[in-house]
Amino acid sequence: MSFTQALKARWSSSNSLVCVGLDPEPAKFPKRFAGDDDAVFAFCRDIADATAEYACAFKPQIAHFAALSAEDALQRLIAHLHEKHPGVPVILDAKRGDIGSTAQQYAREAFDRYAADAVTANPYLGRDSVQPFLDRADRGVVILCRTSNPGAGDLQDLMVDGRPLYQRVAEKVANEWNTQGNCALVVGATWPEQLREVRAIIGDMPILVPGVGAQGGDAEAVVRNASTQDGTGLLVSSSRAILYASSGEDYADAAARAACALRDMINAAR
Numbered sequence: 708m709s710f711t712q713a714l715k716a717r718w719s720s721s722n723s724l725v726c727v728g729l730d731p732e733p734a735k736f737p738k739r740f741a742g743d744d745d746a747v748f749a750f751c752r753d754i755a756d757a758t759a760e761y762a763c764a765f766k767p768q769i770a771h772f773a774a775l776s777a778e779d780a781l782q783r784l785i786a787h788l789h790e791k792h793p794g795v796p797v798i799l800d801a802k803r804g805d806i807g808s809t810a811q812q813y814a815r816e817a818f819d820r821y822a823a824d825a826v827t828a829n830p831y832l833g834r835d836s837v838q839p840f841l842d843r844a845d846r847g848v849v850i851l852c853r854t855s856n857p858g859a860g861d862l863q864d865l866m867v868d869g870r871p872l873y874q875r876v877a878e879k880v881a882n883e884w885n886t887q888g889n890c891a892l893v894v895g896a897t898w899p900e901q902l903r904e905v906r907a908i909i910g911d912m913p914i915l916v917p918g919v920g921a922q923g924g925d926a927e928a929v930v931r932n933a934s935t936q937d938g939t940g941l942l943v944s945s946s947r948a949i950l951y952a953s954s955g956e957d958y959a960d961a962a963a964r965a966a967c968a969l970r971d972m973i974n975a976a977r
């Protein structure tokens with residue numbers, strides 16, 4: 708089953724558009740993990756197991772593992788997600804982008820080493836830099852379009868032939884790069900107006916929407932402006948607001964409550 712098919716099936720079976728971001732920061736872990744050599748894996752596993760029923764996808768962020776020399780924990784975590792939560796797609800957030808020969812290695816890393824169902828990619832180097840990801844028809848390629856951060860507009864809003872660059876990216880991906888039907892875009896929840904504009908350009912292509920929770924984006928506005936006709940089309944991603952909902956012994960229950968509350972808020976708006 709392709710990434711897009713798996714995502715559609717999961718939207719339906721979970722009745723949720725929530726993507727649970729897995730961004731481990733050991734300084735924020737509950738006390739019980741102090742001195743645990745495998746804390747990164749154990750914490751993320753506990754959160755994932757507690758939130759899976761509310762998740763349309765999981766999104767581990769690679770720098771949060773690599774900075775801790777915890778690539779092995781990431782590999783085991785993704786294997787755990789596939790084994791215990793089959794049918795929940797795993798998006799590796801790596802924002803890759805490089806010349807073709809290096810991009811091929813990034814594709815192998817994401818899809819073969821880590822066994823991710825999809826990976827985030829940066830379009831700045833152009834089509835050949837994304838091609839090794841696009842070629843994997845069974846996997847998803849989630850391409851940065853209008854990112855959630857305050858400086859997103861510095862380059863992404865520059866006008867190109869009368870339209871901002873992020874709209875040109877949306878057009879190019881929808882009309883030229885998505886030949887295998889395996890593309891999605893990233894647009895931040897912090898930009899509801901741009902979400903509406905991107906949705907008008909790309910039809911039903913999925914949009915990964917980070918920026919609710921810790922970055923203050925409005926989940927209801929996201930749904931109003933960017934869901935598809937059938938009330939899906941979105942992966943509304945939250946990391947810190949779910950992961951660190953409690954630093955006490957109830958961390959997993961608190962994460963589940965936070966994911967459930969986000970799901971319910973989204974569902975009330977769609």
Ligand SMILES: O=C(O)c1cc(=O)[nH]c(=O)n1[C@@H]1O[C@H](COP(=O)(O)O)[C@@H](O)[C@H]1O
Nearest residue numbers: 768800827854855917920921922945946947
């Ligand atoms: O590609 C991403 O996932 C991403 C794109 C973007 O525009 N903004 C953004 O915040 N992200 C990622 O989404 C996560 C957001 O985390 P929280 O702000 O804690 O929910 C982080 O892992 C970011 O790296």
